[in-house]
Amino acid sequence: MRDFHQPGRSMVIATNGMCATSHPIAAQTAVSTLQAGGNAMDAALSAAVLLGIAEPQMTGIGGDCFVLFKPSGSEDVLALNGSGRAPAGTSAAALRERGLSTVPTEGADPVTIPTAMDAFCRLNADWGRMTLGDVLAPAIRYADEGIPIAPRVAFDLAKDAPRLSESGRRHYLINGEPPRAGQIFRAPGQAEVLRKVTQQGRDGFYTGEVAEDMVNTLRAAGGCHTLDDFANAEANYTTPISSAYQGIELLEHPPNGHGATAMLMLNILSKFDLPSMGLLSADRAHVEAEAAKLAYDTRNRVIADPDHCARLDHMLSMETADKLGALIQMDQALPMPAPSAEAIHKDTIYITVVDKDRMAVSLIYSIFHGFGSGLASDKFGILLQNRGAGFTLEEGHPNELAPGKRPLHTIIPGMLRRNGKVLMPFGVMGGAYQPNGHTRLITNLHDFGLDVQEALDAPRSFADGQTMQIERGYSEEVRADLAQRGHNVVVPETPLGGGQAIILREDGLLEAGSDPRKDGCALGY
Template sequence: MRDFQQPGRSTVFSTNGMCATSHPLAAKVAVQMLEAGGNAVDAAIAGAVLLGICEPQMTGIGGDCFVLMQKTGDTDAIALNGSGRAAMGTSSAEMRDRGLKTVPLDTPDAVTIPGAIDAFCKLSKDHGKLGLKAVLAPAIYYAEAGVPVAPRTSFDWKNDATVLKGSAAQFYLLDGKVPTAGQIFRAPEQAKVLRQIAEFGRAGFYEGEVAEDMVASLNAAGGCHTLDDFAATSCDYTTPISGTYKGTELVEHPPNGTGATAILMNNMLAQFDLPSMDPFGAERAHIEAETTKLAYDARNRFLADADHTTRVNHMLAPETAQRLAALIDPKKAMESPAAVSEQVHKDTVYITVVDKDLTSVSLIYSIFHSFGSGLASDKFGILFQNRGAGFTIEEGHPNEAGGGKRPMHTIIPGLLRRDGEVIMPFGVMGGAYQPNGHVRFLTNLVDYEMTPQDAIDAPRCFSEASGMRVESGYSDTVKQELRDLGHNVVTNSGPIGGAQAIYIDRENGVLHGASDPRKDGCALGY
């Protein structure tokens, strides 16, 4: 039980419907959609689009989304891939000829065609009740009237505003300065775009003056994007993948998403006795870090646009996890996971909604890095994502950049199920951290019997190329123990990611909402 004399956040309970997301206005609007007779799809779209106004550094209509949902009574989950493709003129050979080693983060080379709006339109048409005009109305209102900048949003804005260039600086700075907490941010030009979408559907975004503005702006910055690239954008329904961890099924998107990485990590961690380890001690953090290194190496080798090539079955195979787990030394950090595993292999917002019928939606929506590419369209101020930086330009690699391809994607919504029924839609934001975040959240629940709120509140660590990033929630003693094991421990300057979840207590008919204190948001129900 929570110690009520200590800072913390209570679980939110409701019976008719609930939303958990990273900004309170978006949660409020989602619940209003439910109260007005809408379903979880209507609420999720309304809240998500508004998040692009509330947290423009994290997401926006120039980005991508992935959606997992399961309707009450259905045995199968639905996966909708709303990630965009590279412009047809994209060429990794041409980038190599320019002397590039990677796709630049801040040029049109990294700008893939936005896929989220097409996905929202399709989701609304196929599964919503209220229609686009109703679900986009709140975002249109707040884009014009303005939103007070929230504390975490202000923190991110200040840290990352230097990436804003040209038109982006004009639209996302106030008189040339970073907005502070409590200042009003408005995006009236985006309201015009949303009105076009409300009136004409996807054509209001991918054709006509909005598309012309995006193409002209990208071309002026040196891009190869065309109106045909935008007009051809189309989301896809796919078949979810899943894996079971000690009786709980984790449902994920197939590639080009990285959900297979989380399933591989779970399968590896199942080889260790996590419950015997201190949940916030060095032993667990070390095993998780070594698992992360090996699983992310597999991700880098194999995950790509499924229309081209991928080895997801290899990643999901139990024997792959067993062989990788056997490479982990409990007493020493590995220096090169790629070399060790050779013998085996030959920024973002999240919203979840559950409605009164227990239809569950898990939706993640992103422009990748903070403020995406730092580029925006000249007329409407649409921030362009830099999701193309998820490509490699290595010749012959499955994830090699190329025209019409989708890059390997970091954003992954999640669903937890037992016996085929959804028990919890959830998501963990944080760029590359997300598969690790899914695994940390699930093992907190299963191995340490934490509540969803406690599992979200718990300290995080993440091993990547620059070192092992460790949140301040870990003690100095644990940090030193990790250094002694060979980890390059780096105290993180800010929080690692953010998470939201809704647990469905079917026996009592109650929804349990959990929301990350690392973000500005909350869980709300009615």
């Protein structure tokens, strides 16, 4: 139990339904959807689309999503991959001929075809109770009437605004400046797009005037995108992958998501006695950092489009974890692995919803970097993602850019099961940090006995690139200890990610937490 003398928040406990996400208006929208008779899928989709208006630098209908969900009356976990493919006319060789060694992060080159909208329409049709019009109504209202900018959103807007193109500045700035906390942000063009989707379904986005607006914007920026690329966009159901840790089962999306990285990290950490090290000790941070280096280096060589990912079994085997874990020395940091070719960043949203019938949804939705590619479609202001920056240009690599291919994706929703029953939908935002964040949340809960809110609140560390990022919640003694072991210790400019989780308790109650690093909350009824 937390110290009530200290600032903080308690876990939220409810009986009927629950939502946890990064913006309070979105959480309230999800709960209102449940109370109006919608199920967890209706609520998650309604709030997710709204988050594209509330946190436009993080996500939007020009992006991708991944979803794990448990239908009511079942303990099976299903998965939908709503990530987009490279346009048919793309070419890694052409980018190499331009002297590029990596896919750019801005402009038309990194724009893969946004597939979240197709995923949302499919999930609504297959699993929702409400009409698509009812689901999208809150986002349309806020896009028309405006939504107050929250403090963390304002911080991110100011940081990311320089990435916007001319049309992006026109649609997302107010009087030429990033919106400040408390200012009202409107997106009337997106409201019009969403109205077309309510009338025409996914074709209202992927064909006709809206698709033409996106393609014309991309072609004007030098892109090879076509109307056929958009018309052919399609999300698909897939089968989650799973692994065991301390008596629980972790379920993640298969590649092209990199949830397998969290599984490999946990397999490595299972060789160490974490509880004996202490929650915020240098030993625990060191071991986790070393496991991350080894797991992420493996990821960079394995994870790709599922049609090109051939060594997943090797990555998830305990033999691999044993060999990697044996490389960890407690008194000395391993060298940082070679930088991955694909660009990694920290912008996305996560939402989880559980309803009274115990349908559980774990949904993550992103445009990748802040404001995506920086390009917003000229007429409607749809921010176009830069997920193609997740490809490598290394010839012959499984994740090499190619037509119709999906890139390595950093966004990963998670789900836990215990004894065959779903225990917790969860997610931890933060780009490359996400597998490490999944690992940290799980070990906080199951090795250190924290409640769900405490587990999200606790300070974080991350071996990222050539640095070891240590949040300010760690002591100076721990920083000095880690530096002495060879870690290049820095305090990150922004905190490491954000996260949300809902526990389905054995007594039938719901227990949720939401990360204080974001503006959001958990709400139930």
